[in-house]
Amino acid sequence: MYETLEILRDGGVATVWMNRPEVHNAFNAQLIADLTAAFRALDADDGVRVVVLAGRGKSFSAGADLNWMKAAGAASVVDNLADARKLAGMLRVIAEMTKPTIARVHGAALGGGMGLASACDICVAGDKAVFATSEVRFGIIPSAISPYVLRAIGERQAYRYFQTAERISAARAVELGLAHELAEGDALDAKVAEIVGALLQGGPKSQAAAKALIRAVANRPVADAVVEDTARRIAELRATPEAREGLDAFLGKRPAGWVPGG
Structure with missing residues (x-):
């Protein structure tokens, strides 16, 4: 279905393989479009519980394809902005999936590749993996990826790595x-x-609610509105069929209905 991706399914786990190994899975317009469409489709698929993002070949992703970047630099401001919006939109689709996402990182995860790793909920790195926000070395900035990298490493560390590109x-x-x-x-x-196995033990709706909870509470002061919001969220979830099944399964010493093989 996708020119630049290979998607493998194993039960409730979908692995999205970026498949441009000859350019270290660097972004171009097609890969951005394919990732956007694939993650939207997987989020809407009730048969998918967990999504793993990985890269074929020697690298996870070396960031933006230099030929694509060069063409964008020569384009009009309007066209350049349209391309940048597509990249930013793709990262947001991944970051805001209702389902758990894991970045399987080996080799290089540079620029946009580090953005992908940061946009996923969980990142597992091989011992030879290497990351960088390398954009300043090309005279640009890690703009579209910045919300997700900042979320991962914090503002203080970003001041160093956004400028040094180490x-x-x-x-x-x-x-x-x-x-x-x-x-x-x-x-x-x-x-x-191992992490996929742990994720499959959790209730799908509660995991989606947990992700929404983090986005609602993170970086906000513990004020009355936040306290009320958290109380409302748990009260609403406790009354759902999923919560009742989870409690019944625990008391009955059996796997919950959503657990594979349960």
Whole structure:
């Protein structure tokens, strides 16, 4: 269905493989369009529980295709803005999925590739993975990816890495909060599978609500409006069929209905 992607399904898990290995899965207009359409379709598919984003070849994603960037630089301001909006929109579609998302990062995750890793809920990095916000070295800025990278590493660290464009090792990425786990050697897929297994134990609607909760509460002071909002959210969820099933399953010492094989 997609020119630049390969999507594999295994039960409720969909793995989206970026498939431009000859250019290290660099972004161009087609890859941006394909990722946008694929993540929208997977979010709407009730059979999908978890989405893993990965890259074929030697790299996760080396960021923007330089030929595409050069063409954009030569285009009119109107056309340039349209392209930038498509990139920003794609990242937002991934970041705001209702379902859990995992970035499986190996090799390079540079510029927009680091943005993809940050836009996903969870990032698992192989020990040879390397990240960077490399844009200033091309005379531009990490603009479209900035909301997600800032969310991952914080404002203070962004002041350094947005300006220096230094390479960030997998171990340093874990220290910064960019990556949740570092997988040694050939253990990357096993670590991803471990986290997928944990995610499949949770209720789909409660996971979607948990993501919405984070967006609603993060970086807001604990004021009356926030306290009231959190009370309302849990009260509404406790009355749902999913919550009743979860409690019944726990008390009955059985897997909940949403657990594979349960």
